[in-house]
Amino acid sequence: MLRLPRFRYLRPxxxxxxxxxxxxxxxxxxxxxxxxxxLPKMKRGQMEAEILVGLGHLAELRQLERSDDGGLRIGxxxxxxxxxxxxxxxxxxxGYVRAAALVSSPALRNAGTIGGNLCVDTRCNFYDxxxxxxxxxxxxxxxxxxxxxxxxASKRCRAIASSDTAPAAMALGATVTLVSSAGRxxxxxxxxxxxxxxxxxxxxADEIIESIQLPAAxxxxxxxxxxxxxxxxxxxxxxVAVALKAAGPVIEEGRIVITAVASRPLDVSEAAExxxxxxxxxxxxGQRDELLTGVAASAAxxxxxxxxxxxxxxxxxxxxxxxxxQAVREAATALLARSA
Amino acid sequence: xxNTTSVPxxxxxxxxxNGRDHQVSDAELGENLLFVLRERLGLRGSKNACEQGxxxxxxxxxxxxLECSCTMLAAAATGRQIVTVEGLTPSGxxxxxxxxxxxxxxxxxxxxxxxxxxxxxxxxxxxxPLATELEIREAISGNLCRCTGYxxxxxxxxxxxxxxxxxxxxx
Numbered sequence: 001m002l003r004l005p006r007f008r009y010l011r012p013x014x015x016x017x018x019x020x021x022x023x024x025x026x027x028x029x030x031x032x033x034x035x036x037x038x039l040p041k042m043k044r045g046q047m048e049a050e051i052l053v054g055l056g057h058l059a060e061l062r063q064l065e066r067s068d069d070g071g072l073r074i075g076x077x078x079x080x081x082x083x084x085x086x087x088x089x090x091x092x093x094x095g096y097v098r099a100a101a102l103v104s105s106p107a108l109r110n111a112g113t114i115g116g117n118l119c120v121d122t123r124c125n126f127y128d129x130x131x132x133x134x135x136x137x138x139x140x141x142x143x144x145x146x147x148x149x150x151x152x153a154s155k156r157c158r159a160i161a162s163s164d165t166a167p168a169a170m171a172l173g174a175t176v177t178l179v180s181s182a183g184r185x186x187x188x189x190x191x192x193x194x195x196x197x198x199x200x201x202x203x204x205a206d207e208i209i210e211s212i213q214l215p216a217a218x219x220x221x222x223x224x225x226x227x228x229x230x231x232x233x234x235x236x237x238x239x240v241a242v243a244l245k246a247a248g249p250v251i252e253e254g255r256i257v258i259t260a261v262a263s264r265p266l267d268v269s270e271a272a273e274x275x276x277x278x279x280x281x282x283x284x285x286g287q288r289d290e291l292l293t294g295v296a297a298s299a300a301x302x303x304x305x306x307x308x309x310x311x312x313x314x315x316x317x318x319x320x321x322x323x324x325x326q327a328v329r330e331a332a333t334a335l336l337a338r339s340a
Numbered sequence: 341x342x343n344t345t346s347v348p349x350x351x352x353x354x355x356x357x358n359g360r361d362h363q364v365s366d367a368e369l370g371e372n373l374l375f376v377l378r379e380r381l382g383l384r385g386s387k388n389a390c391e392q393g394x395x396x397x398x399x400x401x402x403x404x405x406l407e408c409s410c411t412m413l414a415a416a417a418t419g420r421q422i423v424t425v426e427g428l429t430p431s432g433x434x435x436x437x438x439x440x441x442x443x444x445x446x447x448x449x450x451x452x453x454x455x456x457x458x459x460x461x462x463x464x465x466x467x468x469p470l471a472t473e474l475e476i477r478e479a480i481s482g483n484l485c486r487c488t489g490y491x492x493x494x495x496x497x498x499x500x501x502x503x504x505x506x507x508x509x510x511x
Binding site for chain 2: 008040044108
């Protein structure tokens with residue numbers, strides 16, 4: 001059976017204290033909230049930590065409040081299930097709620113938090129294996145080894161960005177508040193990620209995500225399309241988040257973020273520019289299919305999937321294009337229904 | 341001044357399981373809830389399969405919330421109400437409506453996933469007694485069954501729904 005290795009568990013009384021502990025213990029320490037990513041990975045030796053700093057018990061991380069600008073501030077410790085079952089949230093941010101609903105299984109969404117999902121580890125067929133498997137095949141640079149097994153000439157790790165909620169939050173223009181012993185800062189969600197499967201988080205290790213801020217969504221709708229083998233549990237093999245703005249019948253602005261086809265979620269919103277000025281109806285009634293195909297092709301162009309996930313990487317790239325088309329149609333449908 | 345508690349490596353605590361307090365002594369910090377339930381408290385209904393949160397055979401209710409007991413530290417479950425498959429029958433023996441339905445519909449083959457499914461389905465029917473087939477599929481999507489192909493499991497859930505509504509109607 002898989003057992004957790006020995007570790008120390010610290011139970012801070014506030015986020016500020018947790019940040020101090022992270023600063024004090026440096027690389028020995030890791031944060032844990034829901035534990036659904038960390039604990040299995042500690043069992044498989046993919047993650048090692050002498051000290052775990054617990055966040056799951058902190059009520060201050062579980063607040064959900066309206067901000068002054070009409071947006072929403074959600075504590076990082078709110079569970080994915082709470083997001084999924086919040087009807088008001090689903091009306092305002094359907095893409096974000098959909099992304100949360102498609103994470104893993106009901107039991108894990110009951111434990112997993114939205115802050116944890118933003119930080120969820122990158123994935124690779126050569127890394128998401130037991131210690132014995134990795135030892136037999138040869139360790140990779142993400143853990144215990146020094147080369148990339150999927151692209152041996154690569155100087156960096158090619159593991160895949162696997163958070164569903166990160167691209168959805170990016171498409172909404174969301175920000176996160178980070179707390180460290182040095183203070184507090186607010187950055188766009190997109191600034192959380194590096195183009196590196198091993199060092200995929202751009203935040204300092206002692207910075208804790210305190211909350212995520214979703215801006216006001218008046219005149220916006222959003223959608224998220226996830227490609228995977230099974231309808232549940234699986235991480236994305238490709239993911240597309242779209243947000244569209246239309247006060248009336250005409251699209252005014254669009255954002256597209258693709259994920260699971262690189263080591264970080266990719267903001268490809270420039271590809272959405274041809275949608276501006278299109279009427280929702282023409283897009284949905286098939287009069288703009290060529291334009292939409294073009295948008296999808298340019299949105300998927302930066303996708304560089306490699307042979308390190310389930311299903312074929314060429315197919316994953318094709319599905320990224322199809323995902324863009326589907327996600328744009330879904331967001332447009334929601335906007336049209338609202339204007340009718 | 342810090343108020344951080346450092347949890348000792350060997351610890352003793354009380355777990356409330358199926359309405360009863362159980363004393364756990366000299367347990368290691370790294371023991372997950374599934375291990376403590378099975379090996380220390382002798383409650384072997386919850387099954388140990390993937391141990392990574394992927395299969396659902398260790399499903400339990402913690403404060404009324406469905407969770408994988410293998411990805412939860414047992415020490416983190418103190419002060420919370422844990423319900424295992426053993427605690428789903430009101431009197432502690434006999435079978436619950438959901439269990440009866442699983443037997444009657446032939447939803448059990450090798451049986452290893454069954455306790456986890458019983459917990460997930462009981463949780464679903466308490467929250468959504470009239471769950472649609474789609475809602476049923478969604479609710480058990482974290483429970484892997486390699487034998488049945490799920491058809492008979494879904495039939496069993498629907499049979500349990502009928503049994504429940506018939507009982508309600510008789511009240």
